[in-house]
Amino acid sequence: MSDRLYEKLSWQVGDVSIHRLVEVVLCAPIDSLFPDRSAAELSAYESWLKPNYLDADGNMHISIHAFLINAGGMKMIVDTCAGNGKNLPLYDEWKNLNTPFLENMTELGFGPDAIDRVMCTHLHFDHVGWNTHKVNDKWVPSFPNARYLFNKTEWEFWKDADDPYESNALEHALQPIFDADLVELVEANHQVCDEISLIPTPGHTPGHASVLIQSKGEEAVITGDMFHHPLQFAEPGWIDAADVESDRAERTRIEFMQRFGNTDSTVLGTHFATPTAGKIVSDGDGYKFES
């Protein structure tokens, strides 16, 4: 996979700086996320999907990355990726990872001890993995000085639900944070600080939230998995196999595009490969992603 998919990217939104830290990039056939769909159905959108988001054979690039945010000295990580040494489902590329994720954070000026807030857009295993890491065979919090913000509705759902992916995320990456008393259960519209707030975007999961950054008249929004891939700007109704509630997820995608489409807001895709950021703009009856 090319270096470009792993390059360091950062953005400035008013006074807030945002960095992307990639853990791993997957190369995934369309039907691994969208059952019974194929690359041939995307031919009308190839001009803006290729080569960044689809490879020459029509496979999706799915980037697993975190966003590191510095807002007035408060340091945050949004979504903590998959983590090392786990036998994760669906794709080979993220099985038993061994990446220097925490060291890479330090290099970017976000040493684990300096993190003030951990935000998880939702509690799927590829968004909570580095909440903890293994020390002497025990999963311990990676960010011991942080408050971990988990959405209340999301936690209520997952604490008793069967994990459809058998990832053991509850045991590895969530329960140890509760045990260490570092969790703050928040509403989906929680205000984190002056510049940063959550906005409810339910459907992918019941308590899914996106992250809105506003500073000095500028605005950016981190999608979470409301959109897994930019193709969903054109096809918001395609059933995404990972969505817990398909109809609600589709409605949320459409409402989101109506709110942020054709505005100056920068959209940062949680699984969008390089260049990751862009604007939602009208395209015929629908929308496209302009990077």
Ligand SMILES: [Zn+2]
């Ligand atoms: Zn995800």
